Amino acid sequence: MASSTSLTAIVILNWNGLRYLQEFLPSVVANSTGCEVIVADNASTDGSISFLQHQFPQVRIIQHTANLGFCEGYNEALRKVDAKYYVLLNSDVAVTPGWTEPIIHLLEQQEHIAVCQPKINAQQHPDFFEYAGAAGGMLDTLGYPYCRGRLFETLEEDRGQYNDIEEVFWATGACMFVRASVYHALGGLEPAFFAHMEEIDFCWRAKNAGHKVMYNGHSQVYHVGGGTLHKSNPRKTFLNFRNGMALLYKNLPARELFTTIVLRILLDWVAAFRMVVAGQRADAKAVLDAHADLLRNSGYWRRRRKEQRMKGNFPAMTGVYRGSIVWEYFVKQKRTVRDL
Known part of the structure; x- marks a missing residue:
């Protein structure tokens, strides 16, 4: 010390x-x-x-x-x-x-x-x-x-x-x-x-x-940002998608977990498809590798989930938008938080 x-x-x-x-x-x-x-x-x-x-x-x-x-x-x-x-x-x-x-x-x-x-x-x-x-x-x-x-x-x-x-x-x-x-x-x-x-x-x-x-x-x-890993780096893609899913699994209340995880998996696959279309095949593979890594280490994440002190009704927590920013941004073309 x-x-x-x-x-x-x-x-x-x-x-x-x-x-x-x-x-x-x-x-x-x-x-x-x-x-x-x-x-x-x-x-x-x-x-x-x-x-x-x-x-x-x-x-x-x-x-x-x-x-x-x-x-x-x-x-x-x-x-x-x-x-x-x-x-x-x-x-x-x-x-x-x-x-x-x-x-x-x-x-x-x-x-x-x-x-x-x-x-x-x-x-x-x-x-x-x-x-x-x-x-x-x-x-x-x-x-x-x-x-x-x-x-x-x-x-x-x-x-x-x-x-x-x-x-x-x-x-x-x-x-x-x-x-x-x-x-x-x-x-x-x-x-x-x-x-x-x-x-x-x-x-x-x-x-x-x-x-x-x-x-x-x-x-x-x-x-500056991106000082260690550029945001298009497949390693960063892997960490963001792996950690994003693990984040939800660790912290979401039980009643909201299944539906949210399923929807996120589907949207992750959509994101991987868009990466392929854009020629970012290494990043698309990183998304699939992220899901595979979660499955391989599912025992660890289950233990970590059991250790959490969760609160119910995640959407009601301060700082949560009760909607989908994916829908608002990509479909409805909203570009600022105040447009939501």
């Missing part, structure tokens, strides 16, 4: 991300007064450690002996960090002056809030929201994730429409403030996910445990 407890620890998980540390770590160090800044390294081989040691000796380094992925990389690191609040921050995020203060103030004022994220804009197109988190994450009744400010591939221009404080369903793992006591009480991030959708699973578990997940638009950061 750290020698003394800090109020806020900003923990950046790094894997061969030297170029991002060089570009974005200076803004984190300069704009995070009073916070402990830590880099947890997943056995990088690109000179990241040497760079940190020589250029940022004030930044604490936690070195893993292997690439543990996003989930276990954070779980292992945060066991060694003593703070009241953790900030899980991607290495490709530029922060702004005073960015932590509005969120920490909100967490200090309302103890029932476990998780919160800031407004996240695209670093390369700063007037637009960023894909991974935008203005807070939501789910539809089939468990498809979307964000205020982003429906599928359509990103809204930031005109101040989300300069609010709002309860959401999930907060992005690109910049997620989380109460440390809740993080450990819930067992951290789902290790089998490796990466992608782990923050949705964590936030769902936090909500089931009686906590709130919030968005605070008074804080703003800028995210």
Whole structure:
């Protein structure tokens, strides 16, 4: 553990991300007064450690002996960090002056809030929201994730429409403030996910445990996105489809599980067919591989489901759209959350 407890620890998980540390770590160090800044390294081989040691000796380094992925990389690191609040921050995020203060103030004022994220804009197109988190994450009744400010591939221009404080369903793992006591009480991030959708699973578990997940638009950061895996990468396709289905199986109440899973399987097959038509055969195969992997590891997922503390009536939870964003987006051509 750290020698003394800090109020806020900003923990950046790094894997061969030297170029991002060089570009974005200076803004984190300069704009995070009073916070402990830590880099947890997943056995990088690109000179990241040497760079940190020589250029940022004030930044604490936690070195893993292997690439543990996003989930276990954070779980292992945060066991060694003593703070009241953790900030899980991607290495490709530029922060702004005073960015932590509005969120920490909100967490200090309302103890029932476990998780919160800031407004996240695209670093390369700063007037637009960023894909991974935008203005807070939501789910539809089939468990498809979307964000205020982003429906599928359509990103809204930031005109101040989300300069609010709002309860959401999930907060992005690109910049997620989380109460440390809740993080450990819930067992951290789902290790089998490796990466992608782990923050949705964590936030769902936090909500089931009686906590709130919030968005605070008074804080703003800028995210590159796709820094580790490009969004068209078959590995990312596999993780998104595998984890998306596992997310539902782990957390949905029994009365909603069967119908939702069946519909999602059918829609996954439709998505795979569209990938084939578009010439993305490797991505289409990744969808089928994701389903096969779930079947192979069904025993593990059954055990994880039994461990969950579920609440009934998923569609009634705050942050759930009582409809299908697939239908609204692809059939009815709606492009913003406010059109839903």
